[in-house]
Amino acid sequence: MTKFYVPPKAKKLFPECRSVIDFLAIKGKVIKSSPRRCVLRVERGGQELFIKIHEGVGWREIFKNLFNLRLPIVSAQTEYTAIRRLEALGVATMPVVAWGVQGWNPAxxxxxxxxxSLERTVDLEHGLSDVLNQALNPASLSRAARKRRLIHDVASLTHRLHAHGVNHRDFYLCHLRVDREGPTAMNGPFKLYVMDLHRAQLRRRTPRRWIVKDLSALLYSMLLNPSAVAFTRRDGLRFIRAYTNMPWSHAVAKDAALWCKVVSRTLHMLRRQPFGILDAERHALQWLNDLPLTGSAYCLGRQGDAYINASLRQSSGLRNLLRSPDEIMATGEVLKADSTTTVVRVEADMQQWVIKRYKWQGGWAACRLLFRSSRSQRAWCNAHRLMRSGVETPRPIAALDRRISWHHGASYFISEYVAGERCREYFEQPIHPMASQAVVVENLIGLFRRLGMARLSHGDMKDTNIILRNNRPVLLDLEALRHHRSDWVWRWRFGRDVRRFLGNRWCDPELVRYLSEQLLPYSTRKQ
Incomplete structure (x- = not known):
């Protein structure tokens, strides 16, 4: 297979090149070199040109990409196609002079x-400070206004790419260039150029995980840019507003999961840096802690993977607990202890909290956790899911996940302590009036109906996992809770929860009959 594109203007610049082999033999100044790819700079006809040469990648690289569910990059055709797509979208990039590919064997x-060459431009990673300080005349925009304008233009460019099925895969500030003079008009936009498109992917619709990858790479490079330009909390909110084209509060509320994944991935990248172990107040991680992603939960990269409640992020008691949870648990009251979990009630900041420690399990249990989140992370996410669904559950305080190599180690889920009676103890005691019991029964039915409306199944609906507070049920032990998209899977799981709850021996036969009439038909309805 041979493809060779050399327009007449390019033939005048390279009269000696009549084939792909001739272009591959051109000598020039090496700008970047890798085992399978190199970039040369040459001058022809008074113009500065860049030649990117792709050699055979080999079968090992191809199979590695296929194993990771990625299409391998075997030629420069990917970059040529991406440049043509960006030109059709009106996005400035490097103009193509010529390109060619030769060979049937992809390896x-x-x-x-x-x-x-993009002359009179500078990349945003190293020249950001110069661009913001550039002033053409006394009437030009101030530095702060130019910074806001640039953030808006970068966010708009990113949204345009993602909205039209383009993801860069290396979307760092070093791959964005801007004119040195800045906007040509007073309130005009910056002219941005996108570079290094050899790994870009083109689709009808950009998958969510590739959107997260691009946004996290851009956020990472903004926080660690060497131009000494601070990227503040307000700048982050401006970026979200420009990217979504709606107020940032509405954007965060509409798609909190997206921005939470972006911040989590950025934290993972920052922890690879030598200063990733420093305190968050002394580093840009403090900005990530202040960014209101979900309105109630924030991510914090300390002592492993941790998630804390937004209202308690300044709590000294919570910080001490996350720093040494085992020492704090040793001073509390043990509520439950078995081979897999330990539940302890402690006091911190004049409040009573419950710490549930999930012990590390080796063998097959550790292998299963390689491909899923830890039990504490699942409990954290499920607690917020229940609160959004109107189901009462203890307010989540924090979740801490420690790792042993690439395995999940011991994990901790911290929630508020709920004082109340167990569901079994309530019905076993004859002191409660019939009117109160009727209210509790109706509230239990309402609990199951709300779970059904949200298509949730608990997975362990036994009597000890329901506490009655003011005659209202509060659901505990959320690590097995699941959301189902399939209707028949949900009906099966939900029906199993109902039968598990009704199978408790403490229930009065008449109560079991009434609950069966109310709940079992509901579990067979199609939602």
Missing amino acids: RRRSFIVTR
């Missing part, structure tokens, strides 16, 4: 692409 396919 040994050789190719090249020639692009023009």
Whole structure:
């Protein structure tokens, strides 16, 4: 297979090149080099050009990408197609001068692409401070206004790419360039250029995980840019507003999971840095803690993977607990202890909290957790899911997940302590009046109906996992709770929860009959 694109203007610049092999033999100044790819800079006809040469990637690289569910990059055709797509979208990029590919074997396919140099431009990673300080005349925008304008333009450009099925895969500030002079008009936009598109992916619709990858890479480079330009909390909110084209509060409320994943991935990238172990107040992680992603929960990269409640992020008691949870648990009251979990009630900041420690389990249990989140993380997410669904559950305080190599280690889920009676103890005691029991029964039916409306199944609906507070049920032990998209799977799981609850021996036969009439038909309805 041979593809060769050299327009007449390019033939005048390279009269000696009549084939792909001739272009691959051109000598120039090496700008970037890797085992399978190199970038050369040459001058032809008074123009500065860049030649990117792709050698055969080999079968090992191809199979590695396929194993990771990624299409391998075997030639320069990917970059050429991406440049043409960006030009059709009106996004400025490197103009193509010529390109070609030769070879049927994808492991040994050789190719090249020639692009023009972007003169009088600077990349945003190293030249951001110079661009913001540039002033053409006394009437030009101030530094703060230019910074806001640039954030808006970068966010709009990112949204345009993602909205039209383009994801960059290396979307760092070093791959964005801008004119040195800035906007040509007083309130005009910056002219941004997108570079290095050899890994770009083109689809009809950009998958969510690739949107998260691009946004987290951009946020990471903004926080660690060497230009000494601070990226503040307000700047982050401006970016969200410009990217979503709606007020940031509405954008966060509408798609909190997206921005939470972006911050979590950025934290994971920051922890690879030598200063990732420093205190958050001394580093840009403090900005991530202040960014209101979900309105109630914030991510914090300390002592492992931790998630804390927004209202308690300044709590000294919670910080001490996250720093040494085992020492704090040793001073509390043990509520439950078995081979897999330990539940302890402690006091911190004049409040009573419950710490549930999930012990590390080796063998097959550890292998299963390689491909799913830890039990504490599941309990944290399920607690917020229940609160959004109107189901009462103890307010989550924090979740801490420690790792042993790439395995999940011991994890901790911290929630508020709920004082009340167990459901079994309530019905076993004859001191409660019939009117109060009727209210409790109706509230229990309402609990199951709310779970059904949200298509949730608890997974362990036994009597000890329901506490009655002011005659209202509060649901505990949320690590097995699941949300179901399939209707028949949900009906099966939900029906199993109902039968598990009705199978408790403490229930009065008449009560069991009434609950069966109310709940079992509901579990067979199609939602």
